Amino acid sequence: MLSSLISNGQPQTPNPSELMVPWWSFTKTVLAATALSLVRDGLIGLDEPIPDQLFTLRQLLRHEAGLADYGELAEYHAAVSNSESAWSTDEMMQRLDVTRLRYSPGTGWRYSNVGYMLIGRLIERLTHLTLDEAVNQRALSPLGVSNVRFAKTRADLQTSPLGSASNYDPAWVYHGLLVGPISQAAVFLDRLLSGDLLPKSLLQEMQAARGLGGAIPGRPWVNAGYGLGVMQGSIDGGFTLCGHTGCGPGSVIAVYRIDDGDTSACCAAFEANASEGAVEAFVAGELVQVLRQETEGV
Template structure:
């Protein structure tokens, strides 16, 4: 088993362990996609609350998982194909298989986690920038935030030097919104800079962190009051911390990247990665670093 973690205090890596190499950021990629979309909104290129061209939902609803779209994460044939090491399906095939054009509820009237929603966000970013998602995220978010070592993996050879646990043959294109890989300290630094830095102005960060409160608890996870903002999980933990960030998991590993929102000094962000594959434990470890 491989584990690595890093803690950032007042913008500086204060603690790290086993964190020199690259790891998959899994759904922390959603936070970076949301940040890129918010940069484009700030520049007047896209609008948060107008319908996405040709679609019945808004960008805000996509970023908050409230667009009514299905998710391939609960589609058995998807997991079976990944387990067989099949080549990833073309996007059009994926969308047809999950009947993606049929909304599960009217936009804004429900909440369901949707990787397909973030595929639409990726497609929007690529369309308005004229760039592939790797170049777009580097230009809009990563490089302005001082993160030089993270990148989007698209082929199996892109994971050759990435800690993948027992999923060494995984094809990253199975993550249809894109799979960022980077170091654990860079994940913590990036979130810290998104939550406190100049890339997103204070009013935008406030909107990003405003949660839609989820009904009930996240089963067997260390959340007292879970919610979801724009590309970030936001809420109160069972350890009485208010946090924003994201947990991610895929074959072979999990990662949790969070920032403490209570305003106490020092400010603190943390990332914890494990090839144990237990999201609840990974979150508990990250929250423990935040609590100190």
């Protein structure tokens, strides 16, 4: 397993791997941070309706907008399994009947990659930049994160541990798929949640999670919730982790941070051919071990 550990802002992993790995849905946390920088700068309000839509930015970020997701389409899974090229955005939206909201915004919860595609479009509209430029200028560069980019073609994934075994078209991730070293994923989350990009008030909003109810079988969560582009949940021992898990064909990434009094730690891990629960459990174990070492003065 590739992993990177940060304790109290200091890297703890000797020579962390600089292999480029797909960040999968951890990309959502980066997009959320970029969108919240727009709120910070007064370009949009969290609770203002998105232009020409019935939902707000907060509802989009927290998967409460009423949107469906292409992951529910059997033909999507079949096409990905067959290594087909991604549908055009228009075709995907037509197949999903995306304009038909599944519930009234704010009244329910449904994980939606489509929502984050709309967040990407909003970022481009408000910044007059491409999504790549906006993410770099507003989130990655300010946090000192480097060597991270959006995968656009199959060739962009050939330098990852998936290598030539994967013939996945990253265009299937309609909100964009970041690729980068696992160490940079840990740096991004640690510095973001340390307050290096957003004011305390927005960080509190980001981490105000909607409870999703109880434990998740096969995963370490005792209680799971979702904030603004972050998964947040409690694990055994009463600890709370904040970050995001992502998975795609053949691999899983999990990036989480723990904060307990004067001690904080952040761990990112990536593994091919693993379950979400296994990678999350590894990360949780690493983070709890750091806290115990600090408590015991080791």
